[in-house]
Amino acid sequence: MDEPKVTGTKPKMSTTRKILLILGFLSTLAAIALITVAVTQNQPLPKNIKYGIVLDAGSSHTNLYVYEWPAEKENDTGVVQQVEVCKVEGPGISGYSQTTEKAGPSLVQCLRQAEGVIPLKQHQETPVYLGATAGMRLLRLENKDAAEKVLSSVEKTLRSAPFNFQGARIISGQEEGAYGWITINYLLGNFKQSGWKKFLHSLKSVSETSGALDLGGASTQITFVPDEISSESPQNLLYFRLYGKDYRVYTHSFLCYGKDQALQQKLARDLQSTENSSLFDPCFHQGYQRTISVSNFFKNPCTSVEKKQFPFSQLHIEGEGEL
Incomplete structure (x- = not known):
C-alpha cells in the first residue's frame, strides 16, 4: 500500500472559526472602550480658570486679594470668586511718606503667598493691579513728590513679581465708591439671577439693588441707584452694564470723613480749647497714651484749617473713656 503524501501546507481555517475570532477581537475592543469611557467620566474635566490679583491700598493697611473666574463670561460679565486674601504687614503705603523706598518691599510677603496659590504655569498671564484710596489722595495733596515716590x-x-503688571495708581473717590457698590451687590446676588428671578429681573426697568456706605480710614463713600436724576449733581452719576443690564449709579466720596481722619479733626478742634500740652479724651479707653508732634499733626490737609500757634510742640493724649 502506498504511503500518504505529506505536503507543506496547513489545513485551511474554517469560515466559522474566522467569524468567531473576529467577534472575539471586536468584543475585546468594546470592553476596552467601555473601561476607557468609565475611567474618563470619573475624572473631572480640566477647568479653564483665569486668575487675577488686586491690591487694595487703603489709608491704614493694604490687602492683597487673589480671584479666579471661568474663562467663559456670562452675559459679558465674569463670575468671580475670591480664593485668597493676605493682609500686608505694616501701615498703608501712604504711611511710608518719610521712607518711600520701603513701600514696595512691604508687599513682597503677600506677593509670594499669591505665587503659591496660582498655578506656576499661569503666573505670567495673571494680571496684578494696585489701587490706592484716600490715604494716598491725602498724601498727594500734602506732598505730591512723596506720593509719586511711593x-x-x-x-x-x-x-x-512673576505676574502681568497692569498698573498702580491712586483711584478717585467716585471709583472707590462705585467699586464698593458693585462688590456689595455682587455678593448679595443682585446682579446674577436664575430661574423666575432671572425672568422678572429682565422685565424690570430698574433692578432692585442695595446702596453702599463705605466708612474707610480717610474717606467715606455713599453709592446707590437713584429713583431720578438730581439736576444739582450730574457729575456724580456713573453708568455700568453688568450681566446684560444697565445701571445708573449715584456716588459721592467725602474726603477727610473716614474714621481715622474724622478723629484727627476732632482732636484738632479739641486743641483749640486747651492751653497745656496734655489732653484727656473720652474717645480713648483708660490707660491709652499717645504723644504727637503738633507741627506734623497740622500738615494733614484734613486738619490744616485748624492750625494756629501753640505754646508747646508736643501734645500728650490720655484716654479717660469708661468702656
Whole structure:
C-alpha cells in the first residue's frame, strides 16, 4: 500500500472559526472602550480658570486679594470668586511718606503667598493691579513728590513679581465708591439671577439693588441707584452694564470723613480749647497714651484749617473713656 503524501501546507481555517475570532477581537475592543469611557467620566474635566490679583491700598493697611473666574463670561460679565486674601504687614503705603523706598518691599510677603496659590504655569498671564484710596489722595495733596515716590517704589516691586503688571495708581473717590457698590451687590446676588428671578429681573426697568456706605480710614463713600436724576449733581452719576443690564449709579466720596481722619479733626478742634500740652479724651479707653508732634499733626490737609500757634510742640493724649 502506498504511503500518504505529506505536503507543506496547513489545513485551511474554517469560515466559522474566522467569524468567531473576529467577534472575539471586536468584543475585546468594546470592553476596552467601555473601561476607557468609565475611567474618563470619573475624572473631572480640566477647568479653564483665569486668575487675577488686586491690591487694595487703603489709608491704614493694604490687602492683597487673589480671584479666579471661568474663562467663559456670562452675559459679558465674569463670575468671580475670591480664593485668597493676605493682609500686608505694616501701615498703608501712604504711611511710608518719610521712607518711600520701603513701600514696595512691604508687599513682597503677600506677593509670594499669591505665587503659591496660582498655578506656576499661569503666573505670567495673571494680571496684578494696585489701587490706592484716600490715604494716598491725602498724601498727594500734602506732598505730591512723596506720593509719586511711593507709587514708584510699589510699581518697581510689582514689576519684579512673576505676574502681568497692569498698573498702580491712586483711584478717585467716585471709583472707590462705585467699586464698593458693585462688590456689595455682587455678593448679595443682585446682579446674577436664575430661574423666575432671572425672568422678572429682565422685565424690570430698574433692578432692585442695595446702596453702599463705605466708612474707610480717610474717606467715606455713599453709592446707590437713584429713583431720578438730581439736576444739582450730574457729575456724580456713573453708568455700568453688568450681566446684560444697565445701571445708573449715584456716588459721592467725602474726603477727610473716614474714621481715622474724622478723629484727627476732632482732636484738632479739641486743641483749640486747651492751653497745656496734655489732653484727656473720652474717645480713648483708660490707660491709652499717645504723644504727637503738633507741627506734623497740622500738615494733614484734613486738619490744616485748624492750625494756629501753640505754646508747646508736643501734645500728650490720655484716654479717660469708661468702656
